[in-house]
Amino acid sequence: MKKEPVISVRDLSYSFEEGEGMKEVLHGISIDFQPAEIVIIKGPSGSGKTTLLKLLGGLRTVQEGSIIIDGRALEKASKQELVAVRRGIGFIFQAHHLLGSLNVTQNVMMPLSFDPTLNAREARLRAEAMLKRVGLEDHLTKAPSKLSGGQKQRVAIARALVHNPKIILADEPTASLDGKTGREVVEILQKLSLESGATILLVTHDPRILDVADRLITLEDGLVCSDE
Numbered sequence: 001m002k003k004e005p006v007i008s009v010r011d012l013s014y015s016f017e018e019g020e021g022m023k024e025v026l027h028g029i030s031i032d033f034q035p036a037e038i039v040i041i042k043g044p045s046g047s048g049k050t051t052l053l054k055l056l057g058g059l060r061t062v063q064e065g066s067i068i069i070d071g072r073a074l075e076k077a078s079k080q081e082l083v084a085v086r087r088g089i090g091f092i093f094q095a096h097h098l099l100g101s102l103n104v105t106q107n108v109m110m111p112l113s114f115d116p117t118l119n120a121r122e123a124r125l126r127a128e129a130m131l132k133r134v135g136l137e138d139h140l141t142k143a144p145s146k147l148s149g150g151q152k153q154r155v156a157i158a159r160a161l162v163h164n165p166k167i168i169l170a171d172e173p174t175a176s177l178d179g180k181t182g183r184e185v186v187e188i189l190q191k192l193s194l195e196s197g198a199t200i201l202l203v204t205h206d207p208r209i210l211d212v213a214d215r216l217i218t219l220e221d222g223l224v225c226s227d228e
């Protein structure tokens with residue numbers, strides 16, 4: 001039996017305003033992503049990787065074509081539905097966007113604040129358990145500014161995964177890290193996705209982490225030029 005894709009993209013095009021006109025940067029992309037797949041999206045600078053990831057995460061509006069996530073078409077979704085889609089996704093970005101005014105555990109608790117079934121104590125215990133899984137049990141009450149780059153990125157991973165998302169979108173998660181630390185961060189991500197069955201889409205230029213992928217997609221000039 002064929003599995004239902006978690007994300008289905010059809011004939012997706014996207015343009016940015018440029019001067020008086022528009023510049024198309026994605027030209028009719030069609031791809032399916034399956035449950036529990038780890039997919040790396042690579043390609044030259046400017047090929048449209050980040051734009052694609054942002055569209056998939058509901059962070060940009062679909063202009064042309066279709067994106068279906070868990071049966072819901074983003075191009076037809078209301079603002080409220082888009083918020084619900086975004087909350088079901090774990091985002092990890094190069095600049096990890098940790099809040100400096102909150103400690104490590106409080107940062108990881110943030111996505112749980114939308115879950116009405118959890119009280120604050122349960123949310124804290126969940127966040128602490130997640131931080132333990134990424135090896136940060138000794139840093140629970142520290143300010144993010146007191147952590148190394150690799151540790152901050154592990155906090156960002158814990159925060160992205162604490163609400164058990166089915167989809168994790170990561171944009172250059174190892175870009176600011178040295179080779180060894182970058183590798184560790186990606187291996188943690190891989191281990192956690194194997195445990196939870198989440199689909200991971202990871203945009204990267206980092207050749208050292210390509211082997212964690214089940215599937216490698218190359219974008220060039222806004223088109224999928226290989227998918228293997």
Ligand SMILES: Nc1ncnc2c1ncn2[C@@H]1O[C@H](COP(=O)(O)OP(=O)(O)OP(=O)(O)O)[C@@H](O)[C@H]1O
Nearest residue numbers: 016017025043044045046047048049050051052205
């Ligand atoms: N906010 C924006 N306004 C106008 N043009 C943009 C904007 N963001 C991206 N672009 C253009 O869209 C194209 C695709 O950009 P995108 O960031 O998706 O590429 P990328 O493959 O992720 O690049 P990189 O590897 O350098 O991050 C580029 O030509 C870029 O200049």
